[in-house]
Amino acid sequence: MNQEIKIGLFGFGTVGQGVYRVIMSAKNAHASIRRVCVRNINKERDIEIPDGILTDDADDIFNDPDINLIVEVVDDASASYRIVTTALKKGLPVVSGSKAMIAVHLPELIELQEKHHTAILYDASSCGSIPVIRNLEEYYDNDLLLEVKGILNGSSNYILSRVFDHGEEYTAALKKAQNLGFAESDPTFDISGKDSLYKLIIITVHALGVYVKPEDIFTYGISSIHDADIRYAREKGVKIKLVAQVVKVCDSKFTMFVMPEFVEPSRYIYSVDNEYNGVVIRGECYDRQFMFGKGAGGLPTASSILSDIMARRHGYRYEYKKMSYIDTPAYTTDVILKVYIHYETTDIPGLIEFERIREMYTSETDNYIIADISLRDMMRYRQLLSAPDVFIANIPVFFLDKDD
Amino acid sequence: MNQEIKIGLFGFGTVGQGVYRVIMSAKNAHASIRRVCVRNINKERDIEIPDGILTDDADDIFNDPDINLIVEVVDDASASYRIVTTALKKGLPVVSGSKAMIAVHLPELIELQEKHHTAILYDASSCGSIPVIRNLEEYYDNDLLLEVKGILNGSSNYILSRVFDHGEEYTAALKKAQNLGFAESDPTFDISGKDSLYKLIIITVHALGVYVKPEDIFTYGISSIHDADIRYAREKGVKIKLVAQVVKVCDSKFTMFVMPEFVEPSRYIYSVDNEYNGVVIRGECYDRQFMFGKGAGGLPTASSILSDIMARRHGYRYEYKKMSYIDTPAYTTDVILKVYIHYETTDIPGLIEFERIREMYTSETDNYIIADISLRDMMRYRQLLSAPDVFIANIPVFFLDKDD
Numbered sequence: 107m108n109q110e111i112k113i114g115l116f117g118f119g120t121v122g123q124g125v126y127r128v129i130m131s132a133k134n135a136h137a138s139i140r141r142v143c144v145r146n147i148n149k150e151r152d153i154e155i156p157d158g159i160l161t162d163d164a165d166d167i168f169n170d171p172d173i174n175l176i177v178e179v180v181d182d183a184s185a186s187y188r189i190v191t192t193a194l195k196k197g198l199p200v201v202s203g204s205k206a207m208i209a210v211h212l213p214e215l216i217e218l219q220e221k222h223h224t225a226i227l228y229d230a231s232s233c234g235s236i237p238v239i240r241n242l243e244e245y246y247d248n249d250l251l252l253e254v255k256g257i258l259n260g261s262s263n264y265i266l267s268r269v270f271d272h273g274e275e276y277t278a279a280l281k282k283a284q285n286l287g288f289a290e291s292d293p294t295f296d297i298s299g300k301d302s303l304y305k306l307i308i309i310t311v312h313a314l315g316v317y318v319k320p321e322d323i324f325t326y327g328i329s330s331i332h333d334a335d336i337r338y339a340r341e342k343g344v345k346i347k348l349v350a351q352v353v354k355v356c357d358s359k360f361t362m363f364v365m366p367e368f369v370e371p372s373r374y375i376y377s378v379d380n381e382y383n384g385v386v387i388r389g390e391c392y393d394r395q396f397m398f399g400k401g402a403g404g405l406p407t408a409s410s411i412l413s414d415i416m417a418r419r420h421g422y423r424y425e426y427k428k429m430s431y432i433d434t435p436a437y438t439t440d441v442i443l444k445v446y447i448h449y450e451t452t453d454i455p456g457l458i459e460f461e462r463i464r465e466m467y468t469s470e471t472d473n474y475i476i477a478d479i480s481l482r483d484m485m486r487y488r489q490l491l492s493a494p495d496v497f498i499a500n501i502p503v504f505f506l507d508k509d510d
Numbered sequence: 511m512n513q514e515i516k517i518g519l520f521g522f523g524t525v526g527q528g529v530y531r532v533i534m535s536a537k538n539a540h541a542s543i544r545r546v547c548v549r550n551i552n553k554e555r556d557i558e559i560p561d562g563i564l565t566d567d568a569d570d571i572f573n574d575p576d577i578n579l580i581v582e583v584v585d586d587a588s589a590s591y592r593i594v595t596t597a598l599k600k601g602l603p604v605v606s607g608s609k610a611m612i613a614v615h616l617p618e619l620i621e622l623q624e625k626h627h628t629a630i631l632y633d634a635s636s637c638g639s640i641p642v643i644r645n646l647e648e649y650y651d652n653d654l655l656l657e658v659k660g661i662l663n664g665s666s667n668y669i670l671s672r673v674f675d676h677g678e679e680y681t682a683a684l685k686k687a688q689n690l691g692f693a694e695s696d697p698t699f700d701i702s703g704k705d706s707l708y709k710l711i712i713i714t715v716h717a718l719g720v721y722v723k724p725e726d727i728f729t730y731g732i733s734s735i736h737d738a739d740i741r742y743a744r745e746k747g748v749k750i751k752l753v754a755q756v757v758k759v760c761d762s763k764f765t766m767f768v769m770p771e772f773v774e775p776s777r778y779i780y781s782v783d784n785e786y787n788g789v790v791i792r793g794e795c796y797d798r799q800f801m802f803g804k805g806a807g808g809l810p811t812a813s814s815i816l817s818d819i820m821a822r823r824h825g826y827r828y829e830y831k832k833m834s835y836i837d838t839p840a841y842t843t844d845v846i847l848k849v850y851i852h853y854e855t856t857d858i859p860g861l862i863e864f865e866r867i868r869e870m871y872t873s874e875t876d877n878y879i880i881a882d883i884s885l886r887d888m889m890r891y892r893q894l895l896s897a898p899d900v901f902i903a904n905i906p907v908f909f910l911d912k913d914d
Contacts, residue, residue: 128795132653134835229649235796237649244648245633245641247820249536250813374802377781391532391813392639392804398778399799409654409795416651420829427824431538 111137114167117180124408194218201414203230209304225423227414232305235406242312255351256385260402261296299327299364306350315428324363334472344368367500439481450495515541518571521584528812598622605818607634613708629827631818636709639810646716659755660789664806665700703731703768710754719832728767738876748772843885854899
């Protein structure tokens with residue numbers, strides 16, 4: 107597709123308007139936006155847009171023979187699924203930023219691309235402006251990769267930064283994140299760890315060539331963090347960050363999860379604050395590489411969308427090469443983690459069988475336990491661990507032997 | 511080239527042996543090393559290698575019809591030039607790590623690629639394992655890019671770290687860097703800023719689509735750093751780093767130079783220590799992105815070579831797209847910098863005409879001046895500034911108006 111790119115844009119919120127602005131001002135992009143499909147055509151918008159561009163009828167885009175690329179930044183997973191599958195089935199390439207939809211439907215999207223000889227690019231779906239997907243797909247395209255670990259959600263990181271470094275109240279910090287446009291329309295999406303989870307699923311496909319379903323991955327957010335946890339972390343000289351990770355535990359197996367983590371000052375992600383994202387890629391030979399940048403917000407995401415649009419101009423598509431490797435590693439939850447569990451009324455030590463209890467603290471108001479537990483058991487006790495008086499954080503010591 | 515890759519390897523030093531090890535152990539690379547050409551076939555080596563692989567005759571590689579990729583990691587720019595041009599003229603693709611050769615001959619190498627329908631990839635030439643070139647070429651492939659700035663030389667950075675953070679003597683630190691294999695065979699290459707310069711030239715071609723000759727770029731190293739400079743920087747709470755940068759000063763112009771710089775703690779590159787490299791990519795919309803990793807050493811460089819080999823398997827080549835942009839920006843030295851100049855016997859204030867003198871300090875042993883000067887004048891006074899009693903550091907305040 108080395109011709110002029112004529113875009114049909116779905117979604118005109120913060121990101122959509124960012125995309126519009128960026129493309130209209132990019133001299134060398136050889137791209138223009140022909141139509142923009144929105145839910146409510148009469149909504150007041152802060153952006154100047156020529157007559158005849160806006161529509162509320164998707165068919166105005168799908169039936170326009172001039173449009174040769176769909177850009178989809180709709181904040182609604184099922185609408186996004188309809189748009190993307192319709193486009194792919196028509197052989198129209200898509201650039202999308204919809205992590206939730208992509209993470210859930212990736213196997214089908216890969217099939218559709220193959221069947222209809224077209225492509226969907228979605229670097230904007232993970233870590234906004236940081237080119238994580240493209241680098242995993244193209245540059246870390248070899249056997250050396252051992253781990254991808256990072257802060258993938260800007261808004262929960264912003265909240266933790268405010269709470270942790272500035273002593274603000276959790277709810278005040280959340281409100282601020284929403285006002286600044288960092289939080290998704292439904293904040294639980296960010297705070298529950300789901301947003302990080304979806305990004306991690308996409309990353310894992312491009313890192314190790316394996317797709318794992320969301321429900322099979324242990325995901326724990328930050329909504330039940332207590333003052334006592336923040337105090338505890340401060341005393342230990344660490345920060346609490348919401349960390350997503352996929353790690354090879356041996357040649358043939360890997361594990362993955364999203365969980366708050368005690369991060370020591372010597373770690374790269376320790377200094378990833380506010381709405382920033384940071385990703386550490388670890389491999390044989392090159393050890394650790396660190397990529398850092400703005401992970402949320404309209405313009406950073408739009409810049410990533412623009413990179414994918416430009417890549418389509420040169421016919422770029424993901425090859426999902428790692429999926430066809432001789433031995434792709436298998437997903438396992440059979441690993442032991444060392445965790446901190448705070449609780450008040452839930453009887454954590456009585457109800458959960460731990461591999462080993464290392465420390466226990468009880469007081470009149472708060473209690474915590476530091477213990478070894480398998481990830482498989484954490485999945486099993488998910489319900490119990492999600493009680494509002496409970497908060498868990500991973501204490502990274504990869505990976506415990508039983509006698510450690 | 512989606513077939514098995516059969517490699518003819520030139521050079522078998524630290525990097526060459528790293529490449530050999532990495533390729534031989536990469537299960538999914540579909541690549542093998544058929545012949546290795548060395549200068550001295552009888553030299554003792556620490557690596558097991560089957561009979562019939564080593565040769566000292568380049569033609570054993572060039573005349574082998576099975577070999578379909580040349581990997582060239584020779585530590586001698588003119589030998590490297592002969593190998594690479596011979597290969598390209600035969601239509602053989604090349605993966606190279608020879609920054610000095612590439613930086614000097616890039617325009618010719620681009621022509622040869624086009625003429626002989628083949629490709630040379632050289633991500634390993636800039637920042638070892640960090641995928642800077644590939645990202646600039648592919649991902650930051652748009653008008654948004656404003657600046658690339660970083661620590662591109664691991665060995666001078668290692669020396670500065672030892673001197674600066676550990677109070678070691680300059681010569682002891684240099685010796686240590688050489689023993690650890692971070693320094694090139696000729697250490698002046700690293701210390702004079704030349705290594706950084708060559709990388710910066712390559713980066714600029716992929717960042718802005720413009721080639722600038724080495725001799726037209728102001729390059730100042732760290733060999734004349736004095737205790738007084740280190741003391742001064744410490745008192746001001748900054749570190750001295752050897753920084754290479756290319757910066758757009760307006761829509762139609764950019765500047766570039768390599769110079770020691772006072773780096774404040776709030777800057778990303780402040781924490782890039784020892785043999786690490788770190789690159790900040792700044793652009794409209796996404797603001798700053800930071801990439802960080804091992805920039806020197808055999809295995810990190812070998813991992814980058816492996817990425818380029820894998821990319822060739824999928825027919826990847828640099829398109830040098832930005833060189834064909836409507837308006838590529840023009841290189842200028844007509845910018846004002848604020849600099850610190852230390853001197854002892856050379857009469858800096860008497861011999862150099864500054865735009866403005868901001869501070870002046872004289873004592874019985876050391877003197878310094880803080881002044882504004884145009885980059886063009888710094889080029890003009892190059893000879894004078896390279897006196898052993900003189901040391902310059904940039905104080906970043908982009909870009910001074912004359913009345914600032």
